[in-house]
Amino acid sequence: MENFIWLVPALPLLGVIINTLLGAAALRGSHHHAPGDSHDTHAADHGVHHDNGVRRVGWLASAMVGLAFVLTLVMLVQLLGQEAKVGEENGRFFDITYWQWMAAGDLRIPFGFLIDQLSLTMMLLVTGVGFLIHVYSIGYMSHDPRPTRFFVYLNLFIVAMLMLVMGNNFVMLFLGWEGVGLCSFLLIGFWFEQRDPPWAATKAFVVNRIGDFGLLMAMFAIWGLTKNAEGGALHSLVFREVLAPENVGSLQFVQTAFLGTQYTAAGAIALMLLLGVTGKSAQIPLFVWLPDAMAGPTPVSALIHAATMVTAGVYLVIRTAPIFELSPSVMNTMALVGVATAFIAATIALGQYDIKKVLAYSTVSQLGYMVAAVGMGAYGAGLFHLLTHGIFKALLFLGAGAVIHGYGDEQDMRKMGGLRHKMPRTFATYMVGTLALAGIAPLAGFWSKDEIIGHAWYGAEGGATHRGIAIFLILSSMLTAFYMARQVAMVFFGEQRDKSIHAHESSPLMIWPLIILAVGSVLGGLINLPGLHPLTSWLEPLLGEEAAPFHVGLAAVVMVLALLSGWAGFTYYRRAERRIKATHRDPLHRWGGDFYAIFEEKWGFDSLYNAIVVQPYKYLSNVLGKAFDVVIIDGVVNGSANLVGLTGRGLRTFQSGYVRSYALMFLVGVVAVLGYFVLR
Amino acid sequence: MATVIFYLTAIVAILAALAMVLSPNAVHSALFLILNFCSVAVLYLLLRAPFLAAVQVTVYAGAIMVLFLFVIMLLGAEKADLGSEPVGWQKPVAILLGIVLLVEGGFVAYRGIRLPDMTAAQANDIGSPITISSVLFSKYLLPFEIISILLLIAIVGTVVLTRRDRAHLREEA
Amino acid sequence: MNDVSTNAYVLLSAILFTIGVVGVLTRRNAIVMFMSVELMLNSANLALIAFSRARAESDGQVITFFVIAVAAAEVAVGLALLVSIFRAKQTTNVDDVSTLKG
Structure with a gap:
């Protein structure tokens, strides 16, 4: 099977090529109109044909990603069939180099894949969630004039994301890193004839560039400074060479001066990598692009700006954990950045009226959780939250997309209300996602979030505790429950406030992915259920992490707080319903006053x-x-x-x-x- | 004796050349040029190159100049330069540059080259047809063959250039 | 038999060459220009044969032979060109053939 692993990125690439070459023909259809037809039948015919074309293009794109998912599953089975450990070493991996990609002087960049527990987990998320979102997009984009372009970009994104997680060296990772950035740019600006998307796309691209600069600097430093066991220059960017314990340790003893301060090379590199993480994973100070990125089509927000691309930073940290481990101060900084982002973004989410903006800030906030987790060294917990969040946030975004799609492309929550009757299935799945995000047992978010908070409060075995971080994470969790309750109350409960819009349920093509993701959100906790810890033990040969004990008391407290906060939010917005008007500020403004204005203004x-x-x-x-x-x-x-x-x-x-x-x-x-x- | 012949012939050659250039009639120019070629042939004999002297007279003074005269007669172009000089400074500049060139040439002739004059015995045999042909058909065989192809090309080119268009001819007829 | 020095021959060659050059530059009748070119070639031949004697080698004379052959070819083609031009323009004045100016 490992001989065929290249098919995983190659299949979506094939989709890109086929749709690029034949997509236009598929859309044109094969039917020719008789000259006597009336204009109306023309239009109707055209609509049907367009639909068929979208289906053809969309199913091809989806099938490619679906096949990639199946291949990844087979790969998973094969890895599971191997010995977890060979002596002290990780036994479950393939490091396949296909050819030498570039060579100049000492520089040798192979083109190869590293398939281990971490990359395979990411591949499953990317192809699995990616497949569902592709299918959903067939319905969502059915009336768009440029569906082929959309699916080509979407497939291309999958290719780039797979390159990012599968690459066996930093340059391959960077290739994917830039590739997803490009696709993100293209897809945010997909509706380029409108006013905002091109600006949002540019903003995302430019802000990401700052982070990319950090990653590049880190790569240069790694290439130049890493020494091998004999003390000679290693001059390699291959993960398994650079990050091998006998080589990466040398970074600790190399000193570099920057702005008058002495750093170890490890610290400097880790700091640069952290800059990259803050760019791609939308952390303070570079998170500003992600909320604006919601100008793109909603499936894009779900796939790229919630489930996969923005988690690349977290993946990067886990992948290069040996470097971060050498620099505790950078780890601490990262944890603080993460928790600050989690808290601030959660407060901003309170002050948003756009249904997607709320989810966007929620995503930033949840990414803050992940970054805080990996900053505290809880890689397993971070990855766990990454997976569950990928599922339930994709669900929430797709649900929001279904609402927008079925509500005349309106995104302002103040104009919605009462939609639970008009869109019962969307509502049901959305509630599942909301509860999962809010961290209510036994849904996915509860387990993953609790693992992070537990790690912060009690610390790893024998490690330091981070009580301050834990408190702010709990506060953020309460805020999460509150703003999600607010959103649900405003969108689905009460009376429909804008009577002029005809609300309708979406097509089955869009509902089925929602249902599957909802099931995933319910069962997602099983990925790393306390007591069994499948994920932690799966990752253990790679990361060397022991499964953390489950703290029932803390979990119960956190959940009760979230429930209370959610209940408070729900009742408040149900009571204040009459005061929610499209032209008015949020009812909470009466109580929060200037504080609320700060949230509205995104802390400036x-x-x-x-x-x-x-x-x-x-x-x-x-x-x-x-x-x-x-x-x-x-x-x-x-x-x-x-x-x-x-x-x-x-x-x-x-x-x-x-x-x-x-x-x-x-x-x-x-x-x-x-x-x-x-x-x- | 040789010196006297040299100077006499040289003077004849120079005068013939000048007359060729200055003569207003092209036919006269051609005849003066033949005279020049013949006197140069005499110089070839003095330089112990009898074969080339013969070639000079037969090919140059004979064939080539006959061709010239033929063309002059054919075109009726024996008249002097017609019309006025379009570039006024052409002639003075040309003469000035000619003088400079002559000075440079004289300098080269007496200062620039350092060649010992061979004794008569050494130089005796270099110009005989036997010597020339043995060198021509051994050391210079390839250039010789190429020259033959060049002449063929020239023949073909001449035919093509002077041939009138068949269609054109038919129109005239 | 005491020979005239090579230098004298080269000087004569230079004089003839210069006369040829001036002829090319001042005469406007194409045929006379052409003849002046022949004069220049001839003067070069003279120098070559003088060098040949000075070095006591036949190579100079062989090259002169080639020059004469090439000159014959050149005259043939050149005169053919003149005939063509005359057919087209009814003139042998080179200054009348000046349409290719900048």
Whole structure:
């Protein structure tokens, strides 16, 4: 089977190629209209044909991802069939190098895959959730004018994401890292004829670039500074070479100075990697792009900006854990960044009226949980939450998409209400997702979130505790329950506030993925159920983590707090329903006042960045555009053109058409050359 | 004796060349050029190159110049340069540069080259047809063959260039 | 028999060459220009044969032989061109053939 593992990314790539080449033809359909047809039947016919085309294109794309998922499952079975450990070493992995990708001097970059417990887990999430979202998109994009492009991008994203998690070296990871960034850009800006999406896409791309810079710097440093056991330069970027204990340890003894402070190389690299993580996984200070990214189609938000791409940062930390382990201070910083993000994003989610924005900030907040977890060294817990969150947040986004789709593309929650009667199945699945996110037992979110909080409160066995972090995580968890209750109350309960919109349930093609994901959200806790700990023991040969004990008391307290908070939120918004109007601020504003305004204003992050980065940059661009570009650049360009023109005009006189004049020139040359030899 | 012949022939060659250039009639120019070629052939004999002297007279002064005269007669182009000089400074500049070139040439002739004059005995045999042909057909065999192809190309080219268009001919007829 | 020095021959060659050059540059009749070119070639031949004697080798004379052969070919083609031009323009004045100017 390991000989066929390349098929996993190759299949979606095939989908990209086929749909790129044949998608337009599939959409055009094969039917030709008779010239006498009336205009109306034309339009109707066209709609049917368009639908068929979308189905053809969409099912092909989905099938490719589905097949990749099946292959990954087979791979899982095979890995499970191998010895977990060979001596002290991890036994369940394949490191396959296909060819040398690039070579320059000492630099050797192989093109190869590393399939181990971690990458396989990620692959399952990417292809599994990816498949469901592909299927859902067939329904969601049925009326879009450019479905082929959408599915091509979506497939391409899957390819890039698989490259990211499967690559056996940093450059492959970076290839995927940039690839998903590109697809994210393309898909956020998918509706480029509207006002916001292009800006949001650009913002996402630019902000991500800062993080990518960190990752690049880290790669350079790793390549340049890692030494092998003999003390010579290792000059490798292959994970299994760089991260081998005998090599990675050398980073601790290399000192680098930066801005007047001495760092160990490990610390500097870890800090750079952390910058990359904050960019891709939307952590403070770089989280601002993710909420804006909701301008893209909702399946994109579900797949890229909730379930998979944004978790790449967490994957990166777990993959390069040996480097982070060498630098406890960076680990602490990461944990603090994570918890701060979790808390702040949760508060901002309170102040949003857009159904997708709430979920976006919720995603940022949950990513904060994961980053905090891996920052505390709880890699298993972080990955566990990554998986469950991938499932239930995909469910929530797809549910929100179903609401938007069935509610006339309206996204403002203040105009909704009472939709549980109109969309019963969407409502039911959405409730499952909400409860899972809020951390209510026995749904998925409860187990994974509790594992993180438990790890923070009690610490790893023999390790330090992080009580402060734990408290803020619990607070965030209460906020999560509150804003989700608020959302559910505003969207599904009460009266429909905008009577002009005809609400309807979505097509089965969109509902079935919701149901499957809902089942996943219910059963997701089984992935790492306390007592059994399948995930932790599956990862144990790789990460060397022991299963953490389950703390019933803490879990109960956290859950009761979440329940109380959720109940409070629900009752409050049910009571205040009459005061929810599209033109009014949130009822909570009466109580929260300026604090609530802070949440509404997203703690001023966007305004701050606008003031200190965007405006000065625009000003500088303006100045350069008017002064430098026009005067100097244009001057040089036009000047050189004029110079050539003038020279040509001058030299033209020499070409008189008289052969004898040319002969005279010739003679001048002869005399000059001969004169040179005579006078020399 | 040889010196006297040299100077006499040289003067004839120079005068013939000047007359060729200055003569207003192209037919006269051609005849002066033949005179120049013949006097140069005499110089070849002095330089112990009898074979080339013969070639000079037969090919150059004979065949080539006959061709010239034929074309002049054919085109009726024996008249002097027609119309006025379109580039006024062409002639003075040309003469000036010619003088400079001559000075440079003289410098090269007396200062630039350092060649010992061979004794008569050594140089006796280099120009006989036997010597020339043995070198021509051994060391220079390949260039010789290439020259033959070149001449063939020239023949074909000449035919193509001077041939009138058949369609054109039919129209005239 | 005391030989004239090679230098004298080379000087004569230079004089003839210069006369040829001036002829090419000043005459406007294409046929006379052509003849001036032949004069230049001839002067070069003279220098070659003088060198051949100075070095006591036949190579210079063989090259002169080649030059004459090439000159014959050149004259044939050149005169054919002149005939074509004359057919097209009814002139042998090179200054009338100046449409290719910048």
